[in-house]
Amino acid sequence: MSEQLRSIRGIHDGLPAEVRRWRYIEEVAQGVFARYGFCEVRLPVLEPTALFVRSVGSNTDIVSKEMYRFEDQGGDDICLRPEGTAGSVRAYLQAGLTRSGAQRWFYIGPMFRRERPQKGRLRQFQQIGAEWFGVSGPAEDVEILAMAHAFLDELGIADLTLEINSLGCPACRPAYRDKLLAFLKQRSDDLCGTCHTRMDTNPLRVLDCKTASCQAQLNDAPEMIAHLCADCQSHFDTLISGLQALDIPHRINPRIVRGLDYYNRTAFEIITGKLGAQGTVLAGGRYDGLVEEQGGPPTPAIGFAAGLERLAMLLPEIADTQADVAVIALGDAVSAYALKIADQLRRGGCRVIHCGGGSAKRQFKLADRERARFVAVIGEDEMHAASLRLKDMQSGEQVDVSVQTAIAQCRSMTAS
RNA sequence: GUGGAUGUAGCUCAAUGGUAGAGCCCCGGCUUGUGAUGCCGGUGGUUGUGGGUUCGAGUCCCAUCAUCCACCCCA
Numbered sequence: 001m002s003e004q005l006r007s008i009r010g011i012h013d014g015l016p017a018e019v020r021r022w023r024y025i026e027e028v029a030q031g032v033f034a035r036y037g038f039c040e041v042r043l044p045v046l047e048p049t050a051l052f053v054r055s056v057g058s059n060t061d062i063v064s065k066e067m068y069r070f071e072d073q074g075g076d077d078i079c080l081r082p083e084g085t086a087g088s089v090r091a092y093l094q095a096g097l098t099r100s101g102a103q104r105w106f107y108i109g110p111m112f113r114r115e116r117p118q119k120g121r122l123r124q125f126q127q128i129g130a131e132w133f134g135v136s137g138p139a140e141d142v143e144i145l146a147m148a149h150a151f152l153d154e155l156g157i158a159d160l161t162l163e164i165n166s167l168g169c170p171a172c173r174p175a176y177r178d179k180l181l182a183f184l185k186q187r188s189d190d191l192c193g194t195c196h197t198r199m200d201t202n203p204l205r206v207l208d209c210k211t212a213s214c215q216a217q218l219n220d221a222p223e224m225i226a227h228l229c230a231d232c233q234s235h236f237d238t239l240i241s242g243l244q245a246l247d248i249p250h251r252i253n254p255r256i257v258r259g260l261d262y263y264n265r266t267a268f269e270i271i272t273g274k275l276g277a278q279g280t281v282l283a284g285g286r287y288d289g290l291v292e293e294q295g296g297p298p299t300p301a302i303g304f305a306a307g308l309e310r311l312a313m314l315l316p317e318i319a320d321t322q323a324d325v326a327v328i329a330l331g332d333a334v335s336a337y338a339l340k341i342a343d344q345l346r347r348g349g350c351r352v353i354h355c356g357g358g359s360a361k362r363q364f365k366l367a368d369r370e371r372a373r374f375v376a377v378i379g380e381d382e383m384h385a386a387s388l389r390l391k392d393m394q395s396g397e398q399v400d401v402s403v404q405t406a407i408a409q410c411r412s413m414t415a416s
Numbered sequence: 417g418u419g420g421a422u423g424u425a426g427c428u429c430a431a432u433g434g435u436a437g438a439g440c441c442c443c444g445g446c447u448u449g450u451g452a453u454g455c456c457g458g459u460g461g462u463u464g465u466g467g468g469u470u471c472g473a474g475u476c477c478c479a480u481c482a483u484c485c486a487c488c489c490c491a
Contacts, residue, residue, distance in 0.1 A: 009482075061489050065417080083491085111491080116417075119485065127491055194488070210487085259490060269491095280491060307491030330449055362444085364451040379449060393451070 010115070010123030016320070021312040022126070026108055028154050029128050036147045038104040038130055043087045045110060049077045055086035055290060057261030059201055066113040080112035083260070084129040085287065085303055092133055093296045102134040108308070120278030126308035130284075133291065136300035138235045141266045141286065142242030144302055148282055149248050151306070152270065157314045160281065162249060164268040165225060165256035166236040167204075167285070172229035173264075177203060179222050187217045204257040223254035232265055239266060262287040266302065275310060282306035324350040324410045326367030329357050330379040337383045341376060341403060348407035368393070374410055 007013060014022065030040070049069050056063050062082045069079040081087055084107055097103055108128045115121060132144055145162070152160055168176060181203050188196065191206065192214050198205040207218060228236060243250050258267045267285035275281070284304025291299035325345055329338035335357060345352045353370055355363035360377075367375050377389040382400070390406050391398035392413075401409070 006482075066489080113490080115489070116487095117483085118487095121490070125491065129491090205489095277486065278490075283491065305491060310491060328450085359444095360449050361451080366451090368451040375450080377449070381449090389449090391450075396451090398450085 008123070010117035010121075012122060012124075017317065018312065020318040020320070021315050022308055024315070024318060025128070025155060025308060025311050029106070029108065029151055032147065032151045032154055033106045033130060035150075036104070036143065038106045038132075038147075041088070041091065041105045041107050042109070043081075043084070043091055043107060045081055045112075046078050047081050047087050047090070049079045051086050051090055051294075052079065052082060055089065055262060055294065056083065060259060060261060062113060062259070066115055068112050068114055082113045083111055084109070084127055084305060085131060085260075085262070085290070088129075088131045088303070089133075089290050089294050089296075089301070092131075093291065093294055097133070098291075098297050098299060102132065104130075104132050106130040118276075118278060120275045120307070120310045120313065122309060127305040128308055128311075129303060129305035131301060131303035133301045134299055135302065136288065138238035138242060138266075141235075141239045141302060142246065144284075144304065145239075145243065145250075145268065146246055146248060148270065148284075148304055148306075152282065152311075155311065155315070157272070157281075157311065159274070160270050160272055161251055162268060162270050163251050163253035163256055164240075164243075164266070165253055166228055166232055166265055167258065167263055167267050168224050168228055168232050169264045170289070172227060172232055173224070176222065176224050176227040179227065180204070180206075183221055190214075190217050202257070202259075205259075207255045208257055225252070225254045235265055258283070258285055262290040262293070264288050268304070270306075272314060274314060278310065280307075281310050281314070320371075321351065322371040322373065323353045323367075324372070325352045325374045325376050325406070326363075326370060326372035327352060327354045327376045328360065328363040328367065328378065329355070330360055330377065332357070333380055334378050334383045338378045341378055341388055344403045345376070345407060345410070348403070348411070350407060350410045373413060374406075376406060 049067070052063050052067065058064060067079045067082050069077070072078055088105060088107070092098070092103060106129060109126060110124050111127050112124050114123055117123060130144065130147065132140060145164075149162065167173065181199065184191065184199055184203060184206055188199070190213065192209065192211045195206045195209050195211070195214055198209070204224070206214070207221060207223075209215065209218075225236070240250075240252070256267050256269060263285040265286040265288065268283065269280050270282040271279045272281050273279060282304055284302070286300070286302040288300040291297070291301060327338055327342045327345070329335050339354070342352050342354050353367075353372065355366045357363070364375065372393060375391040375393060377391060377398070382388050385400070387400050387402055388406060389398050390401050390409060
């Protein structure tokens, strides 16, 4: 046990109880996204390192210190993808889809970041993401937020808040950034150490520092939302009125800052208070410059990603599907006949477990533990009569019936 | 990467520095073709790992690893 091989730190197994939740979430996602016209894509887990350095930004934590990065046997610099958007853009360009109209994609798959594990934070985790290429209007922003909202709503997760902000664009952000930096410099003596480094790397990040002393200094800090250019302002206004028209609850949070370099204009997060410090369950925004930055034509785009494991933590346990019939074989003489009965029941659409022989008591205990609805008792008498004895485990009643009757009985009892 | 808490049976947990236990689970039995409750029995541990102190360490000390929580960051 002490020398037992373990999974890598922060990389967990998906065992049946967990996978039941994942599948439920995936099925809801596929259903909702299809209603918005989104198609599933399956993209590589391994990508060239340069893709993320260029797209996500070399100064971000994700790229600078969290990537699983290595040189393969051929000398190529590759890595396990830390997020899904960069690869989606790459695939979109590589497939030559820039003149094929708007593309609506979604994906489900594992991402990798080498961080210190914590509640809701794993080194291998799964994201359900959506990317929409070739659309620039606030209407699409509203639509994709509506889709995210419908997804979480249909999952039945309560107490979520949608927070939304505008990060401006290359026309208005630089001026704002300078203004913020000037403001911060005036108070730099009162800001914490990490905020000082943030002033160099990403000044906007200072705004959502959790240190109380910092927040005290930031009450009247300038906010991007008050310094938008005319285009960004009207985009944002139209987006908000769209959300209101659809009755999607939301809160404007001028302090939202997305960590990845490629975002512009619309940025949003959907947050729960039930996951401790890792409360962001879904997040995304607009990335109008990214396609062009990867060498494609100017192409606006918007997307989001949700953390599958985080969503799963907010869901109740999903009961295992129970067997319809447990086959109990009494005596070695009937074992072949019992196997055949089990096979026929399965061909008839029943979920069947075979109790493996042995004493009747043992097999009944097993059937009970598996919560089988019915037991098919098969002994020599039944074999000679070409029948089986079907016992209803709830009522205790049992009758001798043919396989066909047993199938009909099981399906009628378990269909409802 | 930084801090804090915790590591004893498959699981949940006991054990004033003096022979490692309980409950649950699992396996078997209670006259051999009938389950849930009951009764009896059984399997299962180098006490995370490696050092140290001591006549003696699950217990004290150091290191290390893992898990959890927080910082950082983010889904």
